Amino acid sequence: MNQLSSPVAAPQGSGFGATLRTDQWWLGPLATGSLLLAFLIYSTIAAFIGGNYWVPGTNYLSPFYSPELWGTSPHAIFGIAPSWWPTGILPFSAALLILGGPAGFRLTCYYYRKAYYRSLWFDPVACAVGEPRKSYWGENSLPLILWNLHRYFLYLAIIFVFVLLYDGILAHFFPVNADGSAFANYHFLANGQPNPAFNAGGPLEPHHHVFGMSLVSLTLLINPLLIAGYTFGCHSLRHLVGGKKDCFSCGNPVRFKAWSFVSFLNRNHAVWAMASLVMVGFADIYVRLVAMGIWPQVRFF
Amino acid sequence: MSSIGSAAAATRTFKVWRGERGTGEFKSFTAEISPGMVVLDAIHQIQATQAPDLACRWNCKAGKCGSCSAEVNGKPRLMCLTRMESLPDGDVTVTPMKSFPSIKDLVTDVSWNYEQNKKITPFTPAKRGAAGVAADGTFRMQQVDVERSQEFRKCIECFLCQDTCHVIRDHDKKEVFSGPRFFVRAASLEMHPVDTADREPFLKHTGGIGFCNITKCCTEVCPEHIKITDNAIIPLKERVADRYYDPVVMLWRWMFKKKG
Known part of the structure; x- marks a missing residue:
């Protein structure tokens, strides 16, 4: 078995960071790792806050909180916080109910796997650079073997694309009263507290909606488009729509077209992944700051 | 970056891993660099002028035979497709592929x-x-x-x-x-x-x-x-x-x- 033995006294050295590379190999993982960590910290905080994710007088809804199953905004499908929620242990947040879908999609995504295995787990931190740990199981045992089920998160992620697209379109329609003034008679304020100015005798629904556009509404429309570019370039989707076939010319013209389209998006999967990550984070920040009255919504018309 | 125009009489120092069966050390050589040269050219020059027993595998010198694989400045690459102009100033290290047992110098099993x-x-x-x-x-x-x-x-x-x-x-x-x-x-x-x-x-x-x-x-x-x-x-x-x-x-x- 001499042939299988590793060379001893490798000139490259051994141990974490050992390499003969002279370029700035650490720059890429440092940038990627910083971005991922920043997003992780921000999104966790934003998800637990549970307020200021919508803006009264508009149809803006933070993508972190959509679809809003339960909650205090008028977007809530089933009403305010569910009775079974353990409020004593964890304050209710609509984001916690749904964020698992997109988070799981990105966690098990083939691109993000590369990104965090390299930048956060250093396995390897860069090509031909020594690793910190000797042991290695790859994606062959728990928990990483579960990443093979990425496709199930894809199915969920596709639903989210359309939900967020609906939100983006809806954000361009502004609720107004009969006299054209912005509708404001909500039960709750954006921060989740009861609205002291709520008038039970006044109109509980806006009289109609007017079409408009603002920097926020555009943000909420571009966001799902980037997410769509990311989701529809998924490696699992590429397999599902046609990649699993061995023969494209054997009566599979539609499959071939679909595969070609997914392959086209897939070529820049990393760019779509990162662009949509930054955009979804920014969309939440923007809606939040507008809801808190810190940033203007920059209404064009 | 070394410029092509002034490269006529430029020399570069190569630190080449020399050894057999897993033990060895870096040896420094100097090669004259001319425009368009690749790392494999420099290794051949070193073979011809300074170290006739330097072992390296090569064949086509056109990136099609896959023989001259090595690690240049720590990066796995074909020596014949690595232009000198593409390398930053300073010493150039050339080592055998790490993952395979060493036979001699740049040749692995x-x-x-x-x-x-x-x-x-x-x-x-x-x-x-x-x-x-x-x-x-x-x-x-x-x-x-x-x-x-x-x-x-x-x-x-x-x-x-x-x-x-x-x-x-x-x-x-x-x-x-x-x-x-x-x-x-x-x-x-x-x-x-x-x-x-x-x-x-x-x-x-x-x-x-x-x-x-x-x-x-x-x-x-x-x-x-x-x-x-x-x-x-x-x-x-x-x-x-x-x-x-x-x-x-x-x-x-x-x-x-x-x-x-």
């Missing part, structure tokens, strides 16, 4: 790779007269199908992907992992329209595709620019997922198909 190749069921076309195959055994392929495996057929077996893959390089899983080169070969056969062999059990069990954590270093170093990870390994991982991990697909196949 890559025979482990050939052992992996033997584990893959060769091309097994459908029987004569079967769907897609004529009575005389010939078959026609459409361009859309040719293109898919043509990419994989570009492989020149330089084994740079094998060298850089951390599963082999850092974790020495040679007993249980065949490496990116052989996933590329398996992909070229598995995605062939008239091939009938089933290599999914090989991929999962013997080839160890689950050890790959898709960090894409193989793709980064491929001199043929084969999209190893995106076009070969991930599609194969998805097929393995269909067969061994996805409960819905497994149930479907169990109900409606004779075999997986």
Whole structure:
């Protein structure tokens, strides 16, 4: 078995960071790792806050909180916080109910796997650079073997694309009263507290909606488009729509077209992944700051 | 960056790993650099003028034979495709591929790779007269199908992907992992329209595709620019997922198909 033995006294050295590379190999993982960590910290905080994710007088809804199953905004499908929620242990947040879908999609995504295995787990931190740990199981045992089920998160992620697209379109329609003034008679304020100015005798629904556009509404429309570019370039989707076939010319013209389209998006999967990550984070920040009255919504018309 | 115009009499220092059977040390050599030169030219110059016993494998000097694989400034690459102009100023280190046992100087024993190749069921076309195959055994392929495996057929077996893959390089899983080169070969056969062999059990069990954590270093170093990870390994991982991990697909196949 001499042939299988590793060379001893490798000139490259051994141990974490050992390499003969002279370029700035650490720059890429440092940038990627910083971005991922920043997003992780921000999104966790934003998800637990549970307020200021919508803006009264508009149809803006933070993508972190959509679809809003339960909650205090008028977007809530089933009403305010569910009775079974353990409020004593964890304050209710609509984001916690749904964020698992997109988070799981990105966690098990083939691109993000590369990104965090390299930048956060250093396995390897860069090509031909020594690793910190000797042991290695790859994606062959728990928990990483579960990443093979990425496709199930894809199915969920596709639903989210359309939900967020609906939100983006809806954000361009502004609720107004009969006299054209912005509708404001909500039960709750954006921060989740009861609205002291709520008038039970006044109109509980806006009289109609007017079409408009603002920097926020555009943000909420571009966001799902980037997410769509990311989701529809998924490696699992590429397999599902046609990649699993061995023969494209054997009566599979539609499959071939679909595969070609997914392959086209897939070529820049990393760019779509990162662009949509930054955009979804920014969309939440923007809606939040507008809801808190810190940033203007920059209404064009 | 060294400029081409002033390179007529420029010299560069090369730190070349010299040794046998795993022990050795860096030796410094000086080579005269002229415009358009590649690292392999410099190694040949060193052989011709300073170290006639310096061992290095080479053949075509055109990036097509896959012989002169080494690590230049720590990066796995073909010496014949590494232009001197592309390297930053300073000493140039040239070392043998790390992942394979050293024989002498820049030459390594890559025979482990050939052992992996033997584990893959060769091309097994459908029987004569079967769907897609004529009575005389010939078959026609459409361009859309040719293109898919043509990419994989570009492989020149330089084994740079094998060298850089951390599963082999850092974790020495040679007993249980065949490496990116052989996933590329398996992909070229598995995605062939008239091939009938089933290599999914090989991929999962013997080839160890689950050890790959898709960090894409193989793709980064491929001199043929084969999209190893995106076009070969991930599609194969998805097929393995269909067969061994996805409960819905497994149930479907169990109900409606004779075999997986």
